[in-house]
Amino acid sequence: MKKIAIDAMGGDKAPKAIVEGVNKAIQAFSDIEIQLYGDQEKIKNYLTPSERVTIIHTDEKINSDDEPAKAIRRKKNASMVLAARAVKEGEADAVLSAGNTGALLAAGLFVVGRIKGVDRPGLLSTLPTIDKVGFDMLDLGANAENTAAHLHQYAVLGSFYAKNVRGIANPRVGLLNNGTETTKGDPIRKETYALLDADSSLNFVGNIEARDLMNGVADVVVTDGFTGNAVLKSIEGTALSIMKQLKTSIKGGGFKAKMGALLMKSSLKDMKHSLDYSDAGGAVLFGLKAPVVKSHGSSGETSIFYTIKQIRSMLETDVVGQLIEEFSKENSNND
């Protein structure tokens, strides 16, 4: 049985969307047990009772504008903190929250803890490509600064994820850079290039440019947290702006445009779907002793369902256990 601790109070649509996602997942997967942390009365309003779901009541929760590290220290009984502590204490195998990202990162680092040998866990998401295969990128912003050694670890972490969770046999690793030539980039990129190129355990395909990400040029894209965050938000912002612009134009375009949009409905839906990567689950703070997964703040029940599905895959393949083993080998090699 896979035990997942869920912060029922995090996210814009909590607890409703969270609990309804849980209902769906409990029905779909017979091998999971869920612990729901939060306001018992509110949770009960939406929960389909099941012997595989337990509610652990708490009044306290972390708000979206709380200062992350402080919130984790001070709100010891917040739903998110209790969920993370359940993992630390072996009562659960993984934690999921749609709440304050910074606080979840802090809870991951300080409560769940890093894998020995992993210097800086990175935030990893599966992002969309035109061919719908997707790619995994990290770090998406867990860190404001990274070294080349961190980026090298991200290549290892990302490859493990792509291989185990997404079933990609020999994941192609690309280094996000300001040009594809081998000599490109700032000192960090140049140093990282050398490290990746020398590591025969990786399928390193060289430098890639942000322009080509959605064309599927790599299965794993490695970058520092500052750049990764900016790139992720640029992709999101551009996609949202385009959809908004199109909507406005259809609205102002009179009968003809509205009629056209109706006829094109499935194409427009396709387009929207190709930008939507909620099927792939949430963002994983990868490199911790257990899966710690952040679902988007605006997650509805479907996103929550897919994030639970993703966590289930991570537990099934024991990707974290394998990482621990890999890094313990590396550590002993370095001795």
Add this chain to the structure above:
Amino acid sequence: MKKIAIDAMGGDKAPKAIVEGVNKAIQAFSDIEIQLYGDQEKIKNYLTPSERVTIIHTDEKINSDDEPAKAIRRKKNASMVLAARAVKEGEADAVLSAGNTGALLAAGLFVVGRIKGVDRPGLLSTLPTIDKVGFDMLDLGANAENTAAHLHQYAVLGSFYAKNVRGIANPRVGLLNNGTETTKGDPIRKETYALLDADSSLNFVGNIEARDLMNGVADVVVTDGFTGNAVLKSIEGTALSIMKQLKTSIKGGGFKAKMGALLMKSSLKDMKHSLDYSDAGGAVLFGLKAPVVKSHGSSGETSIFYTIKQIRSMLETDVVGQLIEEFSKENSNND
């Protein structure tokens, strides 16, 4: 009379698109003179003769895959190099090329030269916003690495450009960061924040996120060349992927989808247009002693026309002259 030196041989559609853009500009603006550098016979095929256009023949040109600095040093008679040299020697006031970006940056720095006091000229473009006002962002990749002092200069440079060339009275300057809170970012961002906040000549509006760029949260967006390059390419890549995805879906959607697309034609055109910023001209290597402007490699005659229009505005407002004055003041203040 404003004299513009143009590399007729740079870009995917050269010399045809370049020369046809010149024809259009000569007709539209009676106060410009153009020097076309390149293959005289080929240029003549497209040129509408005018006493305000001169051809300076050369057989040599820089290719898109030439190593930039080397190309500039070795191909002394390349069309791009001759055009830059014309500016250096006072025969022209500005230079335009749609060729090898790196080579044009090198020609700008080493032939045209930096303004005294500007440490690292930045690549600046006007990018689209939903409300069609646009924003100016720099550095888009002239430098692989920048310091906080460079970023501070970009705020000054960008403000000058927005004010003079785009007519924005009191341009709002935003610092691209991984969150909007004042304490966000890596050490460079924190240091830059302090510098911008302390500079009363700037209308600094604080940190902004890449997600909000197209919503027009700032008129000038300041970032380092590595991040700027990644963000620009993410925006371009996402927009292109969405359009491609939509096209494929319409093609595969049968009669209904095609009919719908026909009815929605003007909405789809609007959408495409909102992503297209060729009206705003090319990318300026800003901080040099004269306008050095890069038109997109795939530029057609319309883009070339708009880039000439942009250069004309830069010359008319003497934005570079004003910058020189500004930085000479700063230098003497520092004495």
